[in-house]
Amino acid sequence: MxxxxxxxxxxxxxxxxxxxxxxxxxxxxxxxxxxxxxxxxxxxxxxxxxxxxxxxxxxxxxxxxxKRRQAAFGHPAVRVHLAVAVVLSVLLIVRWTVSEVPFFWPAMPMFWLAMSVLVHACVRGARRRFEREDGFAVA
Known part of the structure; x- marks a missing residue:
């Protein structure tokens, strides 16, 4: 000892x-x-x-x-969701620049778009961990 x-x-x-x-x-x-x-x-x-x-x-x-860690946005469905959120955010910003409103009103819709992508990525990551650990298939 x-x-x-x-x-x-x-x-x-x-x-x-x-x-x-x-x-x-x-x-x-x-x-x-x-x-x-x-x-x-x-x-x-x-x-x-x-x-x-x-x-x-x-x-x-x-x-x-x-072992490599899975990327948070590695699932194809999450990538599509992210792309749609980015396109919508760009459209909102373009709409804001065209309108002559003094405050940045697209901030709130962009916040909720970002939250939806984040929650989607977290749910997909939890599903993958559940599938790998327990061997159950999740649809």
Whole structure:
């Protein structure tokens, strides 16, 4: 144990072993490891007790690319909604410049257009998270 009471070596959990095993299997599928190397490393994965020993099995393999976050306006329906809101906002501003009203009256309709696009993007993002996590299809 170190001075903080935390063990210097942590025992590997099943999830740690499964994560390393999936990395080794992916490397074998990509052709980075031969079938014998994959079998040897997988048998070693399930016999290892500590997490620091697991890292040595994948030290010569490239690190997996980090997962990219979904863009807030990534769904095609949200993009169409955004385009319509921008066109309407431009038309409102043009109408305001033609009329000789001293105050900027398009601010309120543009605010509600922006809010509708924002809510649409949030709802679509929540649906995607729900579909990925639970595996249910949402229409």
């Amino acid at each position: 170190d001075t903080n009471g935390i063990p210097s070596r942590l025992r590997a959990a099943d999830t740690d072993r499964e994560r390393i095993a999936s990395l080794i299997q992916a490397a074998g599928g990509e052709g980075r490891l031969t079938l014998e190397e994959v079998e040897d490393r997988l048998s070693a994965v399930y016999s290892i007790k500590y997490t620091d020993e697991l890292a040595t099995l994948t030290s010569d393999l490239p690190k997996p690319a980090p």
